[in-house]
Amino acid sequence: MxxxxxxxxxxxxxxxxxxxxxxxxxxxxxxxxxxxxxxxxxxxxxxxxxxxxxxxxxxxxxxxxxxxxxxxxxxxxxxxxxxxxxxxxxxxxxxxxxxxxxxxxxxxxxxxxxxxxxxxxxxxxxxxxxxxxxxxxxxxxxxxxxxxxxxxxxxxxxxxxxxxxxxxxxxxxxxxxxxxxxRQTDDIEALLEQQADQIETFQQQLAEQTETGLQQIPVQGRDEPHTKIETDPEHTLEAIEGIDADVREELADAGIATIDDLTRAGADAVAEATDISEDRATEWIEQAEA
CATH class of the missing domain: 1.10.287 (Helix Hairpins)
Structure with missing residues (x-):
């Protein structure tokens, strides 16, 4: 018309x-x-x-x-x-x-x-x-x-x-x-395809990282973790009086494996991870800081 x-x-x-x-x-x-x-x-x-x-x-x-x-x-x-x-x-x-x-x-x-x-x-x-x-x-x-x-x-x-x-x-x-x-439509389609590819790649990487992280986290209810947390012997919790092997395992399950981890964790987190009093946890932290 x-x-x-x-x-x-x-x-x-x-x-x-x-x-x-x-x-x-x-x-x-x-x-x-x-x-x-x-x-x-x-x-x-x-x-x-x-x-x-x-x-x-x-x-x-x-x-x-x-x-x-x-x-x-x-x-x-x-x-x-x-x-x-x-x-x-x-x-x-x-x-x-x-x-x-x-x-x-x-x-x-x-x-x-x-x-x-x-x-x-x-x-x-x-x-x-x-x-x-x-x-x-x-x-x-x-x-x-x-x-x-x-x-x-x-x-x-x-x-x-x-x-x-x-x-x-x-x-x-x-x-x-x-x-x-x-042209803008073609560019947008190309950008969307590129973003989709990036998202797919990111998802794959995230899935791989998640799978790797899960493999490194100990499984509760088992005697041994999937991956043993390796730390510097000079900074392990063995130097803290009152922390035996069972306590170290409990702390490791909570992500506290070194003296630095202990000083950063706080008394409440330590007490909750090991089922002890906060006063006792405070003493361990003070030893770690000394």
Missing amino acids: PSRVELAVEMSQSESPIRTMFDVQRTAIKQSQQLFEQGLAAQRNVDAMALTGLEGQASLQRQQLEFAQAASHGYVSAAAALLPSDDTEAHRAIDETFDQLKATHAEFYDALERDLERDLNAATGLAEDVETALDEQTEQFLELTASIEEQTVENVDEFSSRLDEQLERTRELQTRLADQLE
């Missing part, structure tokens, strides 16, 4: 999520820009259609005036045919009236068209200014986004490199620790 450091390295080494995030952001910005520009273009088309509609309406009304003028002339001509009279003046009056109506109509629609064109030009200019500003700001924002993207990718690469180095150092440390632990 990968560690947290390895997972972080794998995530940092993959640039796809970061690139994808910035690509999505740029796409969204460009789509918003395109939608806004399409809205401006649609508005311009609506304004152009309004101007075209106004021109069509003016042309239609002009045709209606022409038709009304012709109808008026026809009505006057028909009336003159029924009632013989001079209709020249009537026709002239009709032409003057309709000429004035046509002039007024033309002035009205010319003024209306000029106002609409002025408004359309102003709206178009404003839309172009807005579109130009939007293009510039979008371009600047995209450049800034690209710079941020490069910086982010660079930071991610640096972070990934540091994580790689840290992971490599961690692996090396783990390897060194494992080797050191293995």
Whole structure:
């Protein structure tokens, strides 16, 4: 199972999520820009259609005036045919009236068209200014986004490199620790084996020494000890008055074989070993010390 450091390295080494995030952001910005520009273009088309509609309406009304003028002339001509009279003046009056109506109509629609064109030009200019500003700001924002993207990718690469180095150092440390632990384990096992051998040797020596010591200690209840305690004749207990062979044997059983042993033993130990009074034992010790 990968560690947290390895997972972080794998995530940092993959640039796809970061690139994808910035690509999505740029796409969204460009789509918003395109939608806004399409809205401006649609508005311009609506304004152009309004101007075209106004021109069509003016042309239609002009045709209606022409038709009304012709109808008026026809009505006057028909009336003159029924009632013989001079209709020249009537026709002239009709032409003057309709000429004035046509002039007024033309002035009205010319003024209306000029106002609409002025408004359309102003709206178009404003839309172009807005579109130009939007293009510039979008371009600047995209450049800034690209710079941020490069910086982010660079930071991610640096972070990934540091994580790689840290992971490599961690692996090396783990390897060194494992080797050191293995060496220490081997050393401990060797030391334990050595100590076990030493303990076994010591036990063997102790057993041999114990067996040797037991062989040198006289066995009570027997006439003769396993090993006779040899002492310097000048320091034996034979020089002490009152200590005969039986007493010397009793003292030897208690580990008192020489005059030096007697002086070091103490009256109570001597009395206990030979079943005599401490006063008597004190006298023997005083003789030994003399």
